[in-house]
Amino acid sequence: MIKYIIKRLLIGCLTLFILATITFFGVKAMPGDPFTQDNKVLSPETYAALEAKYGLDKPVGEQYIIYLTNVLHGDFGESISKKGTQVSDIIIQRAPVTAKLGIVAFGLSVSIGLLFGIVSALSKKRWVNNLITAFATLGVSIPGFLFAMICMIIFAVKLGWLPVVGLDTPRHYILPSIAIALSSISMITRLTRSSLKDVMNKDYITLARSKGTKEVWVIVKHGLKNALLPVITYCGPMFAGLITGSMVIETLFSIPGIGKEFTNSITNRDYTLVMGLTIFFGAIVIVMNLVSDIVAALVDPRIKLGK
Amino acid sequence: MSEKEMMLNEEIELSDDMFELLDDSEKNSEFIAIESKTFFRDAWDRFKKNKLALFGLIFLVIMITAAILVPMFSPYTFEGQDMANRNALPSMDHLFGTDKLGRDILVRIMYGARISLAIGFASAFINLIIGIVYGGVAGYVGGKVDMIMMRIIDVIYAVPSLLYVVLILMVFGNSITSMMLAICLTSWIQMARQVRTQVMSLKEMEFSLAARVIGASDWRILMKHLIVNALGPIIVCLTMMVPSAIFTESFLSFVGIGLDPSIPSWGKLANDCRTVIFTYPIQILWPVGAICLTILSLNFVGDGIGEALEIKR
Numbered sequence: 001m002i003k004y005i006i007k008r009l010l011i012g013c014l015t016l017f018i019l020a021t022i023t024f025f026g027v028k029a030m031p032g033d034p035f036t037q038d039n040k041v042l043s044p045e046t047y048a049a050l051e052a053k054y055g056l057d058k059p060v061g062e063q064y065i066i067y068l069t070n071v072l073h074g075d076f077g078e079s080i081s082k083k084g085t086q087v088s089d090i091i092i093q094r095a096p097v098t099a100k101l102g103i104v105a106f107g108l109s110v111s112i113g114l115l116f117g118i119v120s121a122l123s124k125k126r127w128v129n130n131l132i133t134a135f136a137t138l139g140v141s142i143p144g145f146l147f148a149m150i151c152m153i154i155f156a157v158k159l160g161w162l163p164v165v166g167l168d169t170p171r172h173y174i175l176p177s178i179a180i181a182l183s184s185i186s187m188i189t190r191l192t193r194s195s196l197k198d199v200m201n202k203d204y205i206t207l208a209r210s211k212g213t214k215e216v217w218v219i220v221k222h223g224l225k226n227a228l229l230p231v232i233t234y235c236g237p238m239f240a241g242l243i244t245g246s247m248v249i250e251t252l253f254s255i256p257g258i259g260k261e262f263t264n265s266i267t268n269r270d271y272t273l274v275m276g277l278t279i280f281f282g283a284i285v286i287v288m289n290l291v292s293d294i295v296a297a298l299v300d301p302r303i304k305l306g307k
Numbered sequence: 308m309s310e311k312e313m314m315l316n317e318e319i320e321l322s323d324d325m326f327e328l329l330d331d332s333e334k335n336s337e338f339i340a341i342e343s344k345t346f347f348r349d350a351w352d353r354f355k356k357n358k359l360a361l362f363g364l365i366f367l368v369i370m371i372t373a374a375i376l377v378p379m380f381s382p383y384t385f386e387g388q389d390m391a392n393r394n395a396l397p398s399m400d401h402l403f404g405t406d407k408l409g410r411d412i413l414v415r416i417m418y419g420a421r422i423s424l425a426i427g428f429a430s431a432f433i434n435l436i437i438g439i440v441y442g443g444v445a446g447y448v449g450g451k452v453d454m455i456m457m458r459i460i461d462v463i464y465a466v467p468s469l470l471y472v473v474l475i476l477m478v479f480g481n482s483i484t485s486m487m488l489a490i491c492l493t494s495w496i497q498m499a500r501q502v503r504t505q506v507m508s509l510k511e512m513e514f515s516l517a518a519r520v521i522g523a524s525d526w527r528i529l530m531k532h533l534i535v536n537a538l539g540p541i542i543v544c545l546t547m548m549v550p551s552a553i554f555t556e557s558f559l560s561f562v563g564i565g566l567d568p569s570i571p572s573w574g575k576l577a578n579d580c581r582t583v584i585f586t587y588p589i590q591i592l593w594p595v596g597a598i599c600l601t602i603l604s605l606n607f608v609g610d611g612i613g614e615a616l617e618i619k620r
Contacts, residue, residue: 011461026475026478030478138603140606141606143598149581149595152584153584240467247562263563263564266473278470285465
């Protein structure tokens with residue numbers, strides 16, 4: 001187990017290193033530069049001074065080594081578009097906003113997804129099944145940001161029930177978190193339904209029933225416990241989806257989170273910020289994948305890690 | 308000569324009364340009453356029974372035809388502005404109305420359809436080629452080569468593909484070609500995995516041994532025997548790639564980091580409506596409807612093909 005975790009962490013570090021390398025050279029190869037943003041013509045002296053300030057006058061290879069050393073020391077450099085702000089400060093400042101939204105969305109996905117999945121796997125009523133299937137199909141097909149816009153029109157503009165921008169009160173969380181969670185809710189619904197349906201036909205369920213176990217316990221202890229596995233392994237990739245979702249939802253709802261910062265940094269061609277955020281996102285997703293694999297192994301002893 | 312052989316050699320007298328004439332209808336008992344069907348014909352028949360899949364296919368055909376024809380025959384162009392006629396509601400002149408600069412929305416949507424569908428299908432097709440070659444080689448050669456190729460995939464897969472897409476777009480500019488390139492370079496992994504699994508199980512089958520016995524080259528065995536037999540799952544994987552490519556493109560263009568703003572892709576059209584979302588909410592319906600219905604149809608068709616080819620996923 002520990003050996004497996006160490007191996008995965010090493011692969012994770014390698015992945016991050018490769019990602020950092022690709023990002024670094026990709027950003028270097030980008031056309032345009034961060035200093036000539038506002039159509040101002042910079043004098044050659046100012047330009048050279050600016051380049052020297054950010055270390056851009058050195059050869060690319062040297063810049064790369066300097067950057068990697070700094071990153072290893074937790075220093076992502078200074079943002080170019082926001083003068084004097086450290087990239088790590090931006091991450092520390094913005095990440096909690098996205099994290100809060102992400103946690104709400106995560107909770108929504110798991111709870112609603114499981115609920116719908118269980119109901120449709122166990123319900124004998126046809127219309128319940130059809131309704132949930134329709135929801136799951138639509139949820140996977142409708143991009144979250146379009147769904148968010150439709151919701152904005154209906155609930156915020158026409159009905160005026162919910163606020164449109166910002167993230168100040170609990171009511172502000174409703175629309176953005178549902179919009180981010182929509183596709184993962186549907187995925188979890190699908191996964192839970194198909195795996196629970198499989199499990200409920202197994203012999204040990206019949207055995208549990210014939211022993212006179214209460215139906216609730218049959219479902220929870222024998223059924224769900226065995227059916228949860230695909231859902232847990234899905235949670236890792238789901239984090240990647242939540243981060244991607246946050247980029248567009250934060251832009252749409254003007255939420256000052258890290259996803260919005262990322263899209264802004266791209267339009268501003270803020271090299272250091274793009275690199276820092278890419279590495280940050282990559283690290284989170286890698287860790288989450290690892291966590292979900294480990295949790296899956298802890299829940300289900302049938303899984304042998306590392307084989 | 309034994310008694311048994313004598314019996315065999317004995318002449319048997321056959322007379323007419325030992326036989327009985329059959330009814331005429333019995334003559335046809337071996338007749339194949341229905342036309343024999345090929346595998347794909349069979350699959351098509353099953354596909355046709357799936358109403359949702361059929362609906363999806365019809366919608367897509369209509370969409371593609373309209374995307375080709377409407378911009379050709381419409382009196383409006385996608386960038387022709389008509390300042391006197393801004394934010395018009397749907398009418399006979401402008402079936403979908405006009406946007407904030409007086410541009411005809413129908414033409415813009417159909418122009419967007421060309422872009423989005425082209426990106427979807429083209430990148431899925433390039434994916435197919437990369438996936439087949441990479442997955443095929445990994446699965447067929449096996450051993451160390453396979454292990455290294457799979458580790459590479461693991462490393463790429465560990466990072467959200469959107470980060471790569473964004474990077475590629477930043478480096479190569481915001482043109483349609485670089486969008487296709489970006490989507491291809493990040494989404495071939497699923498296809499490669501699928502092909503590898505199929506090839507690994509198929510190469511153990513007798514027909515691939517037979518092909519090797521008669522001296523077929525490795526490449527020929529892989530392409531003519533293994534890949535052809537794995538076509539079902541490959542097609543299903545392919546149909547699922549088109550909607551995800553369309554989704555990625557519209558997502559990025561919507562946020563403003565995708566295609567160049569002058570290209571009216573669906574994501575860009577949806578983004579345009581954001582400024583008028585409170586005043587003219589009807590305008591948002593068209594791009595949203597176009598994206599959702601197209602992705603939905605593609606998913607239905609994909610599911611339908613999967614069911615028709617009897618592939619479990």
